[in-house]
Amino acid sequence: MNILGISCYYHDSAAAVLVDGVLIAASEEERFTRKKHDYSYPEHAINFCLEKAGLTAADLDYVVFYEKPLLKFERILQTTLSTFPRSWAVFGEAMVAWFDEKLWIKSQLQTKIGVKPEQILFVEHHLSHAASSMFCSPFEEAAVLTIDGVGEWTTATIGSATADWNGGGGSQISLSRELRFPHSVGLLYSAFTAYLGFRVNSGEYKVMGMAPYGEPKYMDEVYKVAKVDGDGGLTLDMSYFSYHYSPKNSFSSKFEELFGPRRAPESDFFSLTTHPKKDHPDWDDRVAVQNQKYADIAASIQRVTEEIVLKMAQAAHKESGGSKNLVMAGGVALNSVANGRVMREGPFENVYIQPAAGDSGGAVGAALYAYHVVLGQPRKFVMDHAYWGADYSLAEMKSAIKASGFECVEFDDDDRLLDEVTDTLLDQKVIGFYRGRYEWGPRALGHRSIIADPRREAMKEIVNTKIKFREPFRPFAPVVMEERAHEYFTTPDLEKQYPPRYMLMVSDIPEDKWDKIEAVCHNGTGRMQTVREEWNSGYYNLIKKFDEATGVPVLLNTSYNLRGEPIVNTPQEALNTFAASDIDQLVMGPFLVKKPEGYVATGSHLDEDQVD
Numbered sequence: 053m054n055i056l057g058i059s060c061y062y063h064d065s066a067a068a069v070l071v072d073g074v075l076i077a078a079s080e081e082e083r084f085t086r087k088k089h090d091y092s093y094p095e096h097a098i099n100f101c102l103e104k105a106g107l108t109a110a111d112l113d114y115v116v117f118y119e120k121p122l123l124k125f126e127r128i129l130q131t132t133l134s135t136f137p138r139s140w141a142v143f144g145e146a147m148v149a150w151f152d153e154k155l156w157i158k159s160q161l162q163t164k165i166g167v168k169p170e171q172i173l174f175v176e177h178h179l180s181h182a183a184s185s186m187f188c189s190p191f192e193e194a195a196v197l198t199i200d201g202v203g204e205w206t207t208a209t210i211g212s213a214t215a216d217w218n219g220g221g222g223s224q225i226s227l228s229r230e231l232r233f234p235h236s237v238g239l240l241y242s243a244f245t246a247y248l249g250f251r252v253n254s255g256e257y258k259v260m261g262m263a264p265y266g267e268p269k270y271m272d273e274v275y276k277v278a279k280v281d282g283d284g285g286l287t288l289d290m291s292y293f294s295y296h297y298s299p300k301n302s303f304s305s306k307f308e309e310l311f312g313p314r315r316a317p318e319s320d321f322f323s324l325t326t327h328p329k330k331d332h333p334d335w336d337d338r339v340a341v342q343n344q345k346y347a348d349i350a351a352s353i354q355r356v357t358e359e360i361v362l363k364m365a366q367a368a369h370k371e372s373g374g375s376k377n378l379v380m381a382g383g384v385a386l387n388s389v390a391n392g393r394v395m396r397e398g399p400f401e402n403v404y405i406q407p408a409a410g411d412s413g414g415a416v417g418a419a420l421y422a423y424h425v426v427l428g429q430p431r432k433f434v435m436d437h438a439y440w441g442a443d444y445s446l447a448e449m450k451s452a453i454k455a456s457g458f459e460c461v462e463f464d465d466d467d468r469l470l471d472e473v474t475d476t477l478l479d480q481k482v483i484g485f486y487r488g489r490y491e492w493g494p495r496a497l498g499h500r501s502i503i504a505d506p507r508r509e510a511m512k513e514i515v516n517t518k519i520k521f522r523e524p525f526r527p528f529a530p531v532v533m534e535e536r537a538h539e540y541f542t543t544p545d546l547e548k549q550y551p552p553r554y555m556l557m558v559s560d561i562p563e564d565k566w567d568k569i570e571a572v573c574h575n576g577t578g579r580m581q582t583v584r585e586e587w588n589s590g591y592y593n594l595i596k597k598f599d600e601a602t603g604v605p606v607l608l609n610t611s612y613n614l615r616g617e618p619i620v621n622t623p624q625e626a627l628n629t630f631a632a633s634d635i636d637q638l639v640m641g642p643f644l645v646k647k648p649e650g651y652v653a654t655g656s657h658l659d660e661d662q663v664d
């Protein structure tokens with residue numbers, strides 16, 4: 053049985069295909085259209101998934117959409133009408149978008165894909181989230197927690213689920229409690245994201261990155277706008293917010309009266325915490341004090357979010373009758389600091405989150421929900437890795453390298469290639485690592501990565517200014533051999549857990565290791581990825597060789613893209629980014645691509661205004 057799952061029209065559209073309950077391929081649309089967070093109809097992702105599975109549309113049994121458009125339309129109508137006339141602008145915009153395409157999703161899917169109306173199913177947004185985690189996890193039963201901005205009406209759910217390996221309709225998801233719009237943890241966090249000068253739905257990571265530089269001094273103020281009960285239930289005082297009636301602003305003037313004036317978008321960030329020696333080129337004492345307050349506010353909303361998630365996790369534990377397993381999904385499940393706390397402080401032994409925990413993951417979830425719950429089919433699949441995207445043949449790589457004009461060496465022996473790359477890393481140079489199928493979800497996990505030596509603080513600056521062009525306060529992530537993770541991270545039993553495989557949790561780093569991995573130590577913490585040889589031998593062996601040379605089983609791993617661009621997909625894109633940046637060498641399959649002596653990056657003219 054062949055099922056295509058689709059999520060689109062909000063953020064991060066995606067497609068996924070299941071053959072007899074086994075995931076064959078999944079991808080976000082942005083990797084093909086090169087438009088970050090592309091939310092349009094995922095035509096390219098659908099074509100890729102079908103091709104990878106060797107199917108045509110005629111072979112599909114079902115197409116499943118990740119939410120119920122009419123319920124969502126009802127929420128938008130009711131909300132905008134109840135705040136009319138303040139909402140006239142959002143109402144106008146929403147109506148154009150909805151009447152243009154969203155209301156006609158069923159007929160669109162019929163014509164665009166070429167399936168019959170009875171083959172199209174719709175699954176509620178939070179059920180898609182829940183299924184994306186539960187039916188990818190190894191668990192037979194679990195407590196469920198989904199938290200995001202908003203789906204149709206729901207913004208968070210708790211409940212329980214069972215997953216049946218024998219068939220007979222034993223797979224069920226019961227979301228017994230929910231939080232409803234406009235009360236939303238995701239939208240609360242997004243309002244602070246906008247207030248702190250970042251783009252909503254993409255800048256949330258930056259708030260999390262800024263938080264460790266501040267103290268949570270403004271939690272009382274956050275709790276003034278967001279009342280939280282013992283189970284993590286949330287009631288927002290809507291007089292502080294405007295996302296329910298404004299298309300452009302998330303918070304009201306009353307919010308700024310409480311927290312002070314907003315931070316100018318994308319302005320330079322420095323304070324005594326980030327630059328204790330006042331060595332930022334634009335240093336100004338007054339601005340630094342103001343920036344410190346912003347970092348304190350970031351720390352406060354981050355801490356409140358963690359407290360809410362922890363309380364919700366407790367409530368989910370109770371609701372499930374004390375399950376030892378938790379599955380989480382929704383955009384807030386990408387908050388790796390909160391996830392780390394749930395793993396350490398929550399009542400669960402095991403936590404599962406799949407790599408695309410946000411809305412793109414709904415494509416996989418909707419398809420799995422249809423297969424297991426609607427059709428009652430037994431489970432056959434656990435998502436053990438994140439490599440569900442496209443890969444390219446040796447011939448395609450070879451011809452792209454030839455067209456780029458760069459010199460390259462082909463290695464028959466991976467060991468020799470990795471030896472040479474290790475020497476390059478030890479020389480304080482930066483490597484592009486491009487191998488196999490690209491990752492599902494927002495993180496690069498060694499198939500589309502930029503790799504560097506993590507030992508010295510200066511490497512952060514090198515990667516930031518020469519390649520990524522991004523804000524200096526954003527952390528770089530460590531990747532570590534799984535069996536050595538306990539030496540560098542204090543969270544216990546990391547090798548038994550899934551979130552570190554997908555770089556979805558933050559852990560403390562023991563103090564005696566801070567100066568061993570300075571470039572990936574973010575105020576004593578790190579968002580690590582653990583790697584096992586059987587999952588990814590080339591990547592693992594590179595870390596192993598680096599360890600043999602230095603005694604440090606850790607590398608710096610960041611995504612292979614320039615700032616503001618989606619992660620590279622094709623060999624050509626990898627080579628273009630290589631040419632535009634100061635990446636020194638590129639591992640592309642068995643090829644090692646090099647730059648000539650004195651090479652000047654073609655993109656070195658890029659400045660902050662031109663990129664995101």
Ligand SMILES: [Fe+2]
Nearest residue numbers: 200382383411
């Ligand atoms: Fe969502």
